[in-house]
Amino acid sequence: MIRVGVIGVGTVGRAVVQILEENRSIISARAGDEIVVKSGVVRDLSKVTDLSIELSQDPYNIVNDPEIDIVIELMGGIEFPFEIVKKALQNGKAVVTANKALLAYHRYELQEIAGEIPFEFEASVAGGIPIINALRDGLSANHILSIMGIMNGTCNYMLTKMMKEGVAFDAVLAEAQALGYAEADPTFDIGGFDAAHKLLILASIAYGIDAKPEEILIEGIKNVTQTDIAFAKEFGYTIKLLGIAARDGDEVELRVHAALVKEAAMISKIDGVMNGISVVGDRVGETLYYGPGAGGNATASAVVANIIDIVRSGKRSPMLGFNHPLEEGLRLKNPDNIRSKYYLRLRIADKAGILAKITELFANHSISVEAMIQRPFAQECAHLLISTHEALERDIRALMGELESLDAVLETPCMIRIV
Amino acid sequence: MIRVGVIGVGTVGRAVVQILEENRSIISARAGDEIVVKSGVVRDLSKVTDLSIELSQDPYNIVNDPEIDIVIELMGGIEFPFEIVKKALQNGKAVVTANKALLAYHRYELQEIAGEIPFEFEASVAGGIPIINALRDGLSANHILSIMGIMNGTCNYMLTKMMKEGVAFDAVLAEAQALGYAEADPTFDIGGFDAAHKLLILASIAYGIDAKPEEILIEGIKNVTQTDIAFAKEFGYTIKLLGIAARDGDEVELRVHAALVKEAAMISKIDGVMNGISVVGDRVGETLYYGPGAGGNATASAVVANIIDIVRSGKRSPMLGFNHPLEEGLRLKNPDNIRSKYYLRLRIADKAGILAKITELFANHSISVEAMIQRPFAQECAHLLISTHEALERDIRALMGELESLDAVLETPCMIRIV
Numbered sequence: 118m119i120r121v122g123v124i125g126v127g128t129v130g131r132a133v134v135q136i137l138e139e140n141r142s143i144i145s146a147r148a149g150d151e152i153v154v155k156s157g158v159v160r161d162l163s164k165v166t167d168l169s170i171e172l173s174q175d176p177y178n179i180v181n182d183p184e185i186d187i188v189i190e191l192m193g194g195i196e197f198p199f200e201i202v203k204k205a206l207q208n209g210k211a212v213v214t215a216n217k218a219l220l221a222y223h224r225y226e227l228q229e230i231a232g233e234i235p236f237e238f239e240a241s242v243a244g245g246i247p248i249i250n251a252l253r254d255g256l257s258a259n260h261i262l263s264i265m266g267i268m269n270g271t272c273n274y275m276l277t278k279m280m281k282e283g284v285a286f287d288a289v290l291a292e293a294q295a296l297g298y299a300e301a302d303p304t305f306d307i308g309g310f311d312a313a314h315k316l317l318i319l320a321s322i323a324y325g326i327d328a329k330p331e332e333i334l335i336e337g338i339k340n341v342t343q344t345d346i347a348f349a350k351e352f353g354y355t356i357k358l359l360g361i362a363a364r365d366g367d368e369v370e371l372r373v374h375a376a377l378v379k380e381a382a383m384i385s386k387i388d389g390v391m392n393g394i395s396v397v398g399d400r401v402g403e404t405l406y407y408g409p410g411a412g413g414n415a416t417a418s419a420v421v422a423n424i425i426d427i428v429r430s431g432k433r434s435p436m437l438g439f440n441h442p443l444e445e446g447l448r449l450k451n452p453d454n455i456r457s458k459y460y461l462r463l464r465i466a467d468k469a470g471i472l473a474k475i476t477e478l479f480a481n482h483s484i485s486v487e488a489m490i491q492r493p494f495a496q497e498c499a500h501l502l503i504s505t506h507e508a509l510e511r512d513i514r515a516l517m518g519e520l521e522s523l524d525a526v527l528e529t530p531c532m533i534r535i536v
Numbered sequence: 537m538i539r540v541g542v543i544g545v546g547t548v549g550r551a552v553v554q555i556l557e558e559n560r561s562i563i564s565a566r567a568g569d570e571i572v573v574k575s576g577v578v579r580d581l582s583k584v585t586d587l588s589i590e591l592s593q594d595p596y597n598i599v600n601d602p603e604i605d606i607v608i609e610l611m612g613g614i615e616f617p618f619e620i621v622k623k624a625l626q627n628g629k630a631v632v633t634a635n636k637a638l639l640a641y642h643r644y645e646l647q648e649i650a651g652e653i654p655f656e657f658e659a660s661v662a663g664g665i666p667i668i669n670a671l672r673d674g675l676s677a678n679h680i681l682s683i684m685g686i687m688n689g690t691c692n693y694m695l696t697k698m699m700k701e702g703v704a705f706d707a708v709l710a711e712a713q714a715l716g717y718a719e720a721d722p723t724f725d726i727g728g729f730d731a732a733h734k735l736l737i738l739a740s741i742a743y744g745i746d747a748k749p750e751e752i753l754i755e756g757i758k759n760v761t762q763t764d765i766a767f768a769k770e771f772g773y774t775i776k777l778l779g780i781a782a783r784d785g786d787e788v789e790l791r792v793h794a795a796l797v798k799e800a801a802m803i804s805k806i807d808g809v810m811n812g813i814s815v816v817g818d819r820v821g822e823t824l825y826y827g828p829g830a831g832g833n834a835t836a837s838a839v840v841a842n843i844i845d846i847v848r849s850g851k852r853s854p855m856l857g858f859n860h861p862l863e864e865g866l867r868l869k870n871p872d873n874i875r876s877k878y879y880l881r882l883r884i885a886d887k888a889g890i891l892a893k894i895t896e897l898f899a900n901h902s903i904s905v906e907a908m909i910q911r912p913f914a915q916e917c918a919h920l921l922i923s924t925h926e927a928l929e930r931d932i933r934a935l936m937g938e939l940e941s942l943d944a945v946l947e948t949p950c951m952i953r954i955v
Contacts, residue, residue, distance in 0.1 A: 136677050136819055147676045228855040236855045239674070245820035247674020253857045254673075255658070255666020257566045258555050258840030265955070321856045326868055334871040334929070340950045345881055348909065348921045359955060368869035376955040377879055377923075383826060386805045400555055401664035401827065401837035407802060408823030418820035421677030430852050436647040436655045437740045438672045449745055450787035452753040460796055462764055490767065502767045504796075510753070531759045536684070536778060536795040 119148075119428050120155040122179030124201065125191035126165050126172070129215060129240070130157065132417030133189060134168055137424075144421065146439045148428040155185060180205040187424055190214040199223050206230050213423040215240035215416055221314035225327050235430055237423035242315040243268055243392040245415030246408040247422065252322045252396060259398025261323035263363040266394030267387050268315040270410045271299045271306040272338050272358040276375075277388045280346055280355060286339065298390060308337035309358060309373040316360035316371055319394075323362060324369045334372035341375055349377050355385040453511040458487070458535035461517070463501040464494065466525040474523065475501070482516045484508045498527065504535060538567075538847050539574040541598035543620065544610035545584050545591070548634060548659070549576065551836035552608060553587055556843075563840065565858045567847040574604060599624040606843055609633040618642050625649050632842040634659035634835055640733035644746050654849055656842035661734040662687055662811045664834030665827040666841065671741050671815060678817025680742035682782040685813030686806050687734040689829045690718045690725040691757050691777040695794075696807045699765055699774060705758065717809060727756040728777065728792040735779035735790055738813075742781060743788045753791040760794055768796050774804040872930040877906070877954035880936070882920040883913065885944040893942065894920065901935045903927045917946065923954060 121137070123130045134154050137144065145151045156171035158179055165172055176192070179185055180201055188205040192198045195218050202212045202219070206227075211234055214220070220227070220241055227236060239249045243266070252261070267273050271293060278289045290307070293299035305311050313335045320326045338358050349356050354377035361372050378385040383405050387393035392410030397403045409415040465471055472491070479486055485506040492500045505513075517530050540556070542549045553573050556563065564570045575590035577598055584591055595611070598604055599620055607624040611617045614637050621631045621638070625646075630653055633639070639646070639660055646655060658668045662685070671680070686692050690712060697708045709726070712718035724730050732754045739745045757777050768775050773796035780791050797804040802824050806812035811829030816822045828834040884890055891910070898905055904925040911919045924932075936949050 132819070140677060140679060140819070143679060144677065224856060231855050233852065235852055238855075245817075246823055247670050250669060250674040251666050253853065254845060255669040255841055256837065257844045257857075258559060258563065258837045260559060260562060324866055325856070325858065325863070326866065328868045332868060334874065341952065342881070342950075344911075344919055344921070345879070345950070345952060348879065348881075348923075351909075352907065352923065354954070356952065361955070365869060367865050368867060368873075370869040370871070370874045372871065372874060374953055376953045378955050383805070386802070398664075398837060400551070400559070400833045400840075402831075402834055404665055404825070404827030406823070406825060409821050412821075414819045415821055418675065418677045418817060421819075422674055425676045426673060433652065433654055433849050434672065436650050436657075437643060437744070438676075439744065444744070446786050447743055447745065448787060449747045449751060450784060450789040452789070452791065454787075455753065455789050455791060460764070460767065462761070462767075488771065490770075492763075500763055502763070504767075504771065531761075531764070533760065533764060533775065534793055534795045535773070536780070536797050 118151045118153060119186045120153055120184050121187045121189060121424060122155055122182060122185040123157040123189045123191065124176045124179055125193070126157040126159040126168070127191065128413035129416045129420065130189070130191045131165070131168065132413035133420050134170060136417050136421045142444065144425060147434070148425040149432060150428050152424060152428060156182065176201045177204070180208060180210065185210060187211045187213060187427055189420060190216055192216070195219055195222055202227065203230055206234050206236065209234065211235040211427045213237045213420055213427070215420055217241040217311070217314040217318060221317045221330055224318065224321055235427040237427060238318070239423050240416045240419035242318050243394060243406070243408070244410040244412060245418045246392060246394065246406050246410065247419065248319070248394050248406050249322060251404070251406055252319060256396060256398050256401060256404070259400050261364065262397040262399055263361070264319050264323060264394065264396050265384060266360050267357055267384060267392050268312040268360045268394065268410065269306055269358055270390035270392060271303070273387065273392070274298050274390045275307070276338060276341065276356050276358065279341065279343070283343060285343060286341060307339055309335045312358060312360045313373045316362060316373055320362045320369065320371055324364070326369050326371070328371060334374065336374040338375045353380050354378060355380055357385060453509070455510040456507050457510065458507050459505045459513050460533045460535055461503045461505070462531040463520060464527040465499055465501050466527060467493065467497050467499045468525065471525040474525070475520065478516060478519050482512045484512055484516055537570045537572060538605045539572055539603050540606045540608060540843060541574055541601060541604040542576040542608045542610065543595045543598055544612070545576040545578040545587070546610065547832035548835045548839065549608070549610045550584070550587070551832035552839050553589060555836050555840050561863065563844060566853070567844040568851055569847050571843060571847060575601065595620045596623070599627055599629065604629060606630045606632060606846055608839060609635055611635070614638055614641055621646065622649055625653050625655065628653065630654040630846045632656045632839055632846070634839055636660040636730070636733040636737060640736045640749055643737065643740055654846040656846060657737070658842050659835045659838035661737050662813060662825070662827070663829040663831060664837045665811060665813065665825045665829065666838065667738070667813050667825050668741060670825055671738060675815060675817050675820060675823070678819050680783065681816040681818055682780070683738050683742060683813065683815050684778055684780050684803060686776055686803060686811050687731040687779045687813065687829065688725055688777055689809035689811055690722070692806065692811070693717050693809045694726070695757060695760065695775050695777065698760065698762070702762060704762060705760060726758055728754045731777060731779045732792045735781060735792055739781045739788065739790055743783070745788050745790070747790060753793065755793040757794045772799050773797060774799055776804060872928070874929040875926050876929065877926050878924045878932050879952045879954055880922045880924070881950040882939060883946040884918055884920050885946060886912070886916050886918045887944065890944040893944070894939065897935060897938050901931045903931055903935055
């Protein structure tokens with residue numbers, strides 16, 4: 118059994134505890150061992166009364182606890198968490214953190230101190246998207262030519278609103294604050310600093326570049342106006358806050374700024390609070406990773422993936438991820454029982470009564486029509502195009518058989534499912 | 537030193553040999569050991585005369601060679617490669633394959649035989665996209681609710697052409713064949729079987745479902761016509777060939793078919809030969825993985841990533857992926873030297889000569905104007921919106937300083953980079 122201590126039981130920390138508890142069976146199947154949260158640390162004990170773990174206010178209770186195997190650091194800040202995780206590593210404990218500011222300043226010292234002890238940080242960049250996993254392992258055969266990403270959901274939410282709804286910067290900022298997407302002091306997000314911390318982490322993995330935030334170009338989005346958006350639309354661009362790392366000979370340029378991006382680029386299609394990171398490798402070409410960049414559960418998903426990875430380290434996971442069925446009783450569904458919406462195309466003779474006959478067959482099979490278009494096709498012949506509400510595969514097949522047997526249906530009906 | 541044997545030196549096998557050779561220094565930094573291709577197997581020896589590896593026509597030369605540590609299977613087919621990789625595993629050799637048909641039929645037997653011996657297959661699904669990595673490791677904290685993917689580039693190329701250019705099915709198929717995107721006998725692709733093999737592999741990792749292709753719903757795209765496309769456009773859909781795995785209580789439904797997909801969904805934005813797979817986890821929500829699903833280099837990128845992973849197995853990779861700078865001499869670029877295209881917004885007094893003065897300053901800094909729009913803004917005042925060709929950050933900043941000092945420029949100029 119592996120014992121975990123969570124320093125910082127806020128939104129993310131609470132979600133970590135809940136995932137480890139609620140998804141326990143698949144997690145132990147994948148990790149090859151049971152993982153339990155032994156204790157947590159929280160500033161205000163009165164805020165955590167519903168979790169069945171030991172609680173205290175002192176991080177040292179966790180990093181000095183000989184029973185704890187893995188320390189989860191979710192405090193925020195830079196220098197204090199640095200002291201805490203150093204101590205944890207010195208005590209031989211593995212560390213998982215979501216703290217991007219800590220890594221933006223201290224990642225190389227931490228790599229040095231960690232040595233052979235696992236130190237993982239998937240949640241520090243782009244929340245639930247396994248981008249560090251992809252960059253460090255999935256693309257390891259490649260020289261990375263560039264990384265270009267939407268790494269801050271607050272800015273992307275604001276720019277999307279400004280682009281799509283014509284809202285002015287100040288109004289959309291107020292709205293983002295009301296929705297909890299932006300902090301009361303939004304400088305860290307809209308000034309580009311949050312994205313810069315993430316970019317520095319990715320640049321280390323891709324290039325081994327040890328830069329500090331102060332050394333790179335960082336600009337935010339507060340100068341963007343509707344005048345700029347009108348210009349962008351006229352020339353086929355969207356406006357996004359991008360973090361960019363690009364190889365240029367022996368140099369690597371790192372920059373965070375608002376940018377006009379061609380509408381056709383995949384990265385320009387990432388809207389709202391979502392994050393997306395495009396990585397170009399010299400062999401693979403462009404790959405892109407998309408998902409939620411923040412939120413308790415999404416961030417905790419990445420934290421727990423790191424915990425599982427640490428628990429099984431040294432052991433290889435079985436080829437397909439686990440040896441036994443992941444869950445008792447899980448089985449393949451009979452294709453007849455699949456439910457879907459359907460689109461049907463019929464070629465029909467254009468004569469009286471045929472529509473009534475066809476709609477009666479739909480009703481007989483309890484299949485409800487959502488939309489129907491009849492279009493003349495050739496002389497005395499028409500296309501009948503129908504979309505349905507959800508129905509069973511079995512029923513739609515029976516219906517199609519009966520439709521085909523009608524004299525007025527001139528060829529085998531064609532069906533495409535609607536997803 | 538780790539010795540690799542490549543069975544099947546075709547497009548992908550050749551790219552594997554080349555990547556291991558040409559990207560040798562980063563690969564050994566990431567793997568922690570040197571990796572060399574010792575030998576290859578090819579049906580027609582006269583087709584491979586330019587690679588400096590031992591060549592033969594007999595796969596058993598590789599699987600029985602005591603010096604070979606890792607066998608790369610890129611033959612294609614099902615039963616013969618099954619015999620070959622079984623023998624390799626029995627001889628204690630790790631195996632990497634890109635063979636989806638082999639896995640669609642024999643993955644559970646292979647997992648059984650492999651036991652503790654590494655057997656990897658990232659390239660078998662979606663070419664260069666590290667989707668197996670993401671699903672097995674990155675999302676391991678989640679119950680997978682659904683997987684929905686564009687897993688066949690041939691079909692996606694054809695459907696994209698049909699949607700965007702109004703080309704009929706037969707014409708676009710002929711074109712895809714001429715371009716080498718579709719085989720002379722295209723049934724395997726356009727009938728949905730290729731996508732089905734990939735879906736079965738993903739379903740095993742997500743759910744532990746041991747289904748065969750014969751047990752699931754598989755339909756292709758050959759019934760799709762311009763009539764259907766017109767209907768789809770009218771109701772805000774695109775048409776895609778999807779592989780879908782979805783959890784429904786204790787059942788998992790697996791299906792491959794053409795589908796009408798809402799234009800707003802990220803998956804509907806994946807065009808041409810590209811692949812994209814959306815995965816919804818119970819905690820992380822939706823994540824999506826996009827990239828090239830085929831091609832020698834992209835597929836080889838995944839094969840080599842697996843080789844690297846096997847070489848360092850047991851050892852943990854250092855926190856940031858490698859211990860020393862990945863490449864000698866790689867350094868951060870001075871932000872002044874970054875090159876970009878720029879968009880500038882100036883508020884100017886609307887009087888004679890000002891435009892001449894401004895364009896002269898651009899010329900003085902060798903910054904070339906791409907497009908310029910002047911719009912009246914208020915009385916005797918206008919917005920001047922300018923996009924430039926590529927220029928140096930240093931020059932644009934100098935230019936902006938001079939622009940700001942002009943009397944006729946009424947506020948600090950605003951600049952957004954164009955990517």
